[in-house]
Amino acid sequence: MQRDDIFPETELPRGSDLLSQGAALAGTWMVGRCAFLQHYGVKSEFDYKCQSMDEGRIMQHAQVGFRDVDKSRTAYSEIWERCDKRGVRVDRYGLCLDWSMAVPRDQRAKATKGTGMILTDPETCIALTSSAPVAPHFGDFVLGFPAALENTQMVLAAGCTSIGNFGQYFTFKVPNWDDDVETTKATVEALGLIVAQPVPILVHSNIDDGFAAQFTDLTSSLGMMEIEKYIIENLIGGKMSHCFGHHFSDPLARLAFQSAMGSLTDTPGTMIYGNTTAYRGTPAENYASLARYLSIDALGQALKPTGHAINAVPVTENERIPDIEEIVDAQLFSGRTIELHKSLVPLIDLDEVGKITNQLVAGAKQFSGNVMKGLMNAGVDTSDAFEMMLSLRRIGARKLELLYGVGKEDNSQIGGRKPVVAGSVLEEISEMADAAMEGSSGRSANAVRTKKLKVLVATTDVHEHGKLLIEELLRRVGVEIIDGGVSTDPDKLAECANLERPDAIAVSTYNGVALSYYTKTKASMAEFGLDIPLLIGGRLNQIPEGSNTSLPVDVGDELAQEGAIVCRDAAELLSRLEAVC
Ligand code: B12
Known part of the structure; x- marks a missing residue:
């Protein structure tokens, strides 16, 4: 890693100046009762x-x-x-x-x-x-x-x-x-x-x-x-x-x-x-x-x-x-x-608890040491809070783990390394994928496999397990996956669709924005003259605009009326793809 790859800017604010500016407000803003x-x-x-x-x-x-x-x-x-x-x-x-x-x-x-x-x-x-x-x-x-x-x-x-x-x-x-x-x-x-x-x-x-x-x-x-x-x-x-x-x-x-x-x-x-x-x-x-x-x-x-x-x-x-x-x-x-x-x-x-605790502590120290050394070698000022924070955010978790992780390199693993103490997320996603495959008809799986499809997959917000699950299922039936990213804005998704021309788009959504996200994406795609089938799953709800209600309501019917392909379960993915592509 080189500094220019992380910070293309010629000038950045200094952390110490920003901290002083914040501290100067403490006379006005202090802990109340x-x-x-x-x-x-x-x-x-x-x-x-x-x-x-x-x-x-x-x-x-x-x-x-x-x-x-x-x-x-x-x-x-x-x-x-x-x-x-x-x-x-x-x-x-x-x-x-x-x-x-x-x-x-x-x-x-x-x-x-x-x-x-x-x-x-x-x-x-x-x-x-x-x-x-x-x-x-x-x-x-x-x-x-x-x-x-x-x-x-x-x-x-x-x-x-x-x-x-x-x-x-x-x-x-x-x-x-x-x-x-x-x-x-x-x-x-x-x-x-x-x-x-x-x-x-x-x-x-x-x-x-x-x-x-x-x-x-x-x-x-x-x-x-x-x-x-x-x-x-x-x-x-x-x-x-x-x-x-x-x-x-x-x-x-x-x-x-x-x-x-x-x-x-x-x-x-x-x-x-x-x-x-x-x-x-x-x-x-x-x-x-x-x-x-x-x-x-x-x-x-x-x-x-x-x-x-x-x-x-x-x-x-x-x-x-x-x-x-x-x-x-x-x-x-x-x-x-x-x-x-x-x-x-x-x-x-x-x-047994002590054994894993020791592995975790030793591994953590090694990982943080590797990261700090890597940042210093790249030319990041590790004594400046602003540079430390922005560099880590821009590099991102996946790359940090790939570059500085403690486990042995192993291309067959999702993160590119064999974990020392594995987290449970990937195992849970794999179990969900097994269940979804079992719940799908073999005919749909075969039909999708023979169609050689290309599917663009994205999320509307930070929740990405649904996306990982959908990608795992698509991988199992030989579909080409285009990574549309996480927390992707509707106009960016439409741009990506215009560039890649996928057979379908699969969106996973959780933050209570399902309907507005879908309509905005459709409108942005229409500007490119695109009408690509869009499958949507996750938490399909929204707090109605202008309503005083505190809890979100399901918008599945409205989504279907607007033309979305509503998926309540990952097991529906393959039959829906078979039907629309
Ligand atoms: C894990 C999780 C998180 C993690 C996400 C980590 C990550 N990198 O993915 C973290 C902790 C970061 C998180 C954050 C937040 N979360 Co959260 N989170 C969850 C949780 C526990 C699980 C969701 C999940 O990923 N499930 C795994 C998927 C694979 O399973 P599933 O949801 O059952 O989905 C099934 C189907 O729907 C289908 N599916 C899913 N997507 C798709 C797509 C297609 C195309 C298809 C075919 C099928 C399909 O596949 C699954 C199997 O059938 C849920 C609660 C819960 N137990 O469900 C809350 C939940 C989704 N979160 C919620 C909220 C509010 C938030 C936050 C806003 C909280 C906050 N104030 O910070 C933030 C989001 C901020 C942001 N900027 O976006 C709410 C959403 C409320 C709502 N809409 O009604 C929930 C429901 C919790 C709650 N009851 O309050 N969250």
């Missing part, structure tokens, strides 16, 4: 977490963020009250902002909306965090986005002392926004404001939102945490607080990862996220997955307290955004799991 800080008499969540660890208390995290602010406020107080009545304490809420909150306030009206909460001003935010003594955690769409600075100001004023999501900086793209220099500037300025606060603020990063979702080796994921920690703690002087969990399905690896993480830092973690990728069934079936990962996470905190709250994800999460009742159920389940977990400790093979 909220019900949590007042109730527990603490200066920040950092202090509260340290106290809880000393007491041996395991903390609980719940995720909230309905589009409707009033509903979110009701949730804020009601979930806490109802759990409190049952003797269960909810310690913190992860508050999910909307996708459109990622862009500056004056451009928000035109921005693509997702399904999250839209907060317009600090006063509304303060009203929210005054609703109950639960620590507010603004993790999504604050750090890492063009609106990082103004969103940080708002949430600080509302007494939030845990702010993220640094992981999202590396992977999330805002529709129709390509200026990564502006995004990085805003993020570094916001970090300057954070570290200039008179109390410690946790800089949160959910690694599953970041590169960990794309790495194939858990040593790379843990190594990336080391690099993020270096940026936040060594270069910026903040407190790096990590979260992981969505993609960690294997209980042994999950427990070892938590332990390895604990041996690399003293800063308490934010939360261990639920193993959401394991939710694939009905609520009753999902309870089995919940019980498995939550027990492991509680055990992890008992064996090696790391200050992470544990996060019981409601069992309806794979169908839609969970409602208040369902969040309360999950929290009560969590309370009981914490009561019961100690009896499981004797069942754990600590030697």
Whole structure:
């Protein structure tokens, strides 16, 4: 790698200047009051977490963020009250902002909306965090986005002392926004404001939102945490607080990862996220997955307290955004799991956990060392936060792992290396592909195979497992795959279709934009005179425009009326392709 390949710009802002600019705002924007800080008499969540660890208390995290602010406020107080009545304490809420909150306030009206909460001003935010003594955690769409600075100001004023999501900086793209220099500037300025606060603020990063979702080796994921920690703690002087969990399905690896993480830092973690990728069934079936990962996470905190709250994800999460009742159920389940977990400790093979922990720690150190050396050799200024961040974001997870991963090179593996401690995503996708092939008719598979088709595959947002699955199926029946990318804007997809002239396009979508994305793509294709069949699957829903409702509604019928080929299951892929091509 050469510097020019990473930074074609002749001049870039200096991280130190941006940090100073952010810090200069600390006189005006400082941590305000909220019900949590007042109730527990603490200066920040950092202090509260340290106290809880000393007491041996395991903390609980719940995720909230309905589009409707009033509903979110009701949730804020009601979930806490109802759990409190049952003797269960909810310690913190992860508050999910909307996708459109990622862009500056004056451009928000035109921005693509997702399904999250839209907060317009600090006063509304303060009203929210005054609703109950639960620590507010603004993790999504604050750090890492063009609106990082103004969103940080708002949430600080509302007494939030845990702010993220640094992981999202590396992977999330805002529709129709390509200026990564502006995004990085805003993020570094916001970090300057954070570290200039008179109390410690946790800089949160959910690694599953970041590169960990794309790495194939858990040593790379843990190594990336080391690099993020270096940026936040060594270069910026903040407190790096990590979260992981969505993609960690294997209980042994999950427990070892938590332990390895604990041996690399003293800063308490934010939360261990639920193993959401394991939710694939009905609520009753999902309870089995919940019980498995939550027990492991509680055990992890008992064996090696790391200050992470544990996060019981409601069992309806794979169908839609969970409602208040369902969040309360999950929290009560969590309370009981914490009561019961100690009896499981004797069942754990600590030697085996220790063995994997050591492999992870050694591999992570090697990976982060390799990356730092590689960046230095390429001419990146590794003492500058701005250059460190932008270079990593531009290189991307796949290339970083290929160049600097610890596993042996092996072209037959998806990431190009044999993982030292494999993540579970690829295995799960392969199992889903087997199931989809079994569910497809052999006749369709043969028909598609003989047609020698070319299919363009893309996603509308960061969710790419659907795309990986579709590509795996197409590969199995000899279809030529054109990579249309991840988080691809409709006009870019149409341009790619015009260039490549595929027989069909397959889109996987999750952020509640299915219908608007489809109509925009069709319109852009029409400008090129194209009318290519477009298959669409994933989460086919949307919050109706101008509606006050908080939950997205299914738009499958509308999509079909507009001419989309609606796929509810990957097993439909081959018969649909056979029919349209
Ligand atoms: C994994 C995951 C993530 C990962 C994604 C990592 C990655 N690199 O892919 C991470 C953690 C990064 C993530 C982030 C977010 N997520 Co998410 N995520 C999920 C999760 C757990 C799984 C989705 C998935 O990939 N499944 C695997 C696929 C293969 O299986 P499947 O979904 O069942 O799909 C089947 C079919 O639909 C079909 N299929 C899928 N696509 C296609 C396409 C075609 C052409 C065909 C034929 C078939 C097909 O194949 C499958 C088998 O049949 C779901 C919840 C859940 N359990 O489903 C939430 C979920 C999709 N996420 C959600 C949200 C809101 C987000 C965030 C906005 C949260 C936030 N505030 O940050 C961000 C996205 C931000 C952005 N910029 O885009 C919501 C979407 C809400 C909605 N639309 O109603 C969900 C439903 C969770 C929830 N209930 O709130 N997420």
